[in-house]
Amino acid sequence: MFFNEEDSRGVRQPHNDPLVITLTIGGFNTQRILIDNGSSADIMYLPAFQKLKLDLGRLRPFDSLLVSFSGDKVYPKGIVTLKVIIGTYPKQQTHQLDFLVVDCPFSYNVVLATKENHAWTIEKEKEDKVEALEAVELVEGEIAKTTRIGTTLSPEMRTKLIQFLKENLDVFAWSHEDIPNISRQVIQHKLNVDPWKKPVQQRRRVFAPERSQAITNEVNKLLQADLIREVYYPEWLANVVRIEANPEKVQAILNMTSPKSVKEVQKLTGRIVALNRFVSKATDKCLPFFKTLKQAFAWTDKCEAAFQELKHYLSNPPLLSLSKEGESIYLYLAASATAVSTALIRKEDKK
Template sequence: MPTIKAYDGTGEPANNVRTLSNALLLQPVNDAIKCRAFPKTLSGMAQRWYNRLPPNSIGTFKDLSQVFIKQFISVRVYEKSSASLMGIFQGAKESLREYLNRFTKEALKVPDLDDKVAMIALQQGTRDEFFKMSLTKRPPESMLQLQDRAEKYIKVEESMKKIAVNNESTGNKKRKTDQEYDAKDKQLKDEIEYLIRRGKFGRSPKSEEAGGQKRDNDRRDDDRRGNDRDRNPQPRGSVINIISGRPTAAGTTRNSRKAYAREVMSIVGEPSKRSKSEMMLEFGEPCLEGLKFPQDDPLVITSIIGNCPFMRVLVDNGASVDILFHDTFIRMGYNDSQLTPSDAPIYGFNHIEYKVEGAIQLPVTIREEPMEATQMLNFQVVKAASTYNAIMGRTGIHAFKTVPSTYHMVLKFPTRNGVGEVRGDQKMARSCYVAALRPDGTWWQVLPIEDMDVRENDELRGKPAEDLVPIPLDPLDPEKVTYIEASLDKPLKGRMTNFLQKNNDIFVWTSADMPGINPTLITHRLNVDLTRKAVKKNKRTYAPNRLEAIK
């Protein structure tokens, strides 16, 4: 029998079963031999568990594998997703090579790695601004291309460090001349100069003079055109509907926007290519169930942005871009250094200009079990007060190929397995609307607690891996129950039930079950100023059904 590393009760139990099955494929064996060979692959706690198995309790190797995996499921290593790479950042003293090696090790743990998500995660996690700028200007098509480009910046980083060490060791604080470099240092210098000329680190000293002359010429041309701009001032971005500006399908230049506007007027030429979809996205009476009418509420949904579940995401087809508000961006654990710089603003009503702090690409998932879809969206981060966490504009709507309906409060989208839908939260939409109309100017700070806690959404909660059965703890109060696994053996289930019922005093049901705790921790007090004169309010009248509920 081939040598197999013994399993001691830690790690993935299914890997031990697969390793044994693959090793025994070299020669034909039956289930009996597999079962006899299985304890040879165990040690420690796992071996003790096997020795305690009741006689004649295992019939086949499949039964033994299932019982084994179920016993050690608590130490099972769960698979990671591509979105988990978004939390890997380069340390302050970590070199680019060390960061790339650590990132690659984590990426190998993802079974179905999405190269696009991995490349964006690596770009946002690195602290090398020149490397990040290169990836932004010329995005690589694969991880192989990204690693080849990273290798060049690693060589430059290590070369710069070596030069700095040499300068410190010789004690020479002045810059070396070309004659003082030895052959090896001169080769490193030539390599750095080559990368500078290719635009990796901005302009080289030799090209700075020519670039300065060109900038002077451009500045004189701008001065000649300045008077015309003063006579007819124009905003730097187009004003369309509610939120507009920033890079869209129309482009960023005036000529591209004019061509984009003329394109729909043309009747000559072939129709533009587009992806085909055979799914019909339909809305009907079933979509209206549970809604309160009359209503003109906005479509507010819950989605997953950057591996974080978010409530209060507004779906707005009047916005040309996707917006992520800065306070939300900070709460996600990011910082401004991870933003792609941007100097073009966005515009709203009456040409109101909002400065964009930067852009960031994040994976966004919308789902309604079992249908889900994920797309990479380019969010514009804005410092502005809002009752929403994010706004999904037309770019996000078109990326998902979704069809939103504010009347039905439903967002429908195609998936590989059929048509998925996400229902809007009418309660959340109205609470955001009421908060936005507060006259005291603090509406972005005063939001209902239930709109800030994603745990009330049952779909986002973790579910037990096995079936559970209730166990009554108090025969006088049937509502006091706890739960244990349904598939436990009858003797073990009886012993566990007796143990829980004998020690039912450790469970807390009300505040009276917690003696010894300081009352100030659980006592509700009214924030009333006793020096103020009490004012009697007028009696309020209620509808009969509400009055009955109050009583």
């Protein structure tokens, strides 16, 4: 089987599209056969084996493990030899292939191998030939500045190697501070993005406290070594210190018409509750709505005025910020005839 330039027309390059074919196996037309140029074994999955109505007694023992690309290991049910017909008359070939029958979920019925080893490999026991290593202290008195060398070196070669390493200590980086001012021509990280695509704002990721602290420590090391610099809240990145009201929930209230029944008032108050922490003195602002739920429904001028005022307020809702460890915050308390409101406030110096 081969392909030419004509076959590649219309295919975006480079690509990794799978090659899936149909063959006749054991006298049955078998679909969803993946040609894997990385597998070292021909694999047939148990559901396909059963659909071919083959007797399990035809399976011969196979004791080696199969290892997938992801590292998963499985023992095959056995190995079976089947006749495979490739192509159609008059251009066809017939082969006898050995299939390892595997019982695990997969999107294909059969995987046909080629010469390289990648997706499924047969694990064979090998002797452990890893050379033992010894730690060598390159700077006297500084245990952290060590490296490891092999233990099979001759005494003369060992001495020369250690001396060579000590004479070239400048190539070792023991910490972030040891690699400042690396030229971009040597290495740099960049985002591989399409400049013609509109940036999409990322959602803020939330980590467990211990993981968040570990990330903060590593970032601080890079900042102190002047290897990275802060970028202050670009529009296409999620603002990590600001919390904004859900735009969809805000828009749902802005799009509402004046309620005409108790049920519509209940829907309005439910939507307000979802945004309660973004609405200053929410109870006072919404009191006219709540009163309509305690008596016969009547949408008064006062209700309408409160409704329009709420819409105007939510057209530009406030942003909340996360508190910082060790900072001073102030408790703001507001009381009215109907409610008591509180808020935690932080002072920020803004130029």
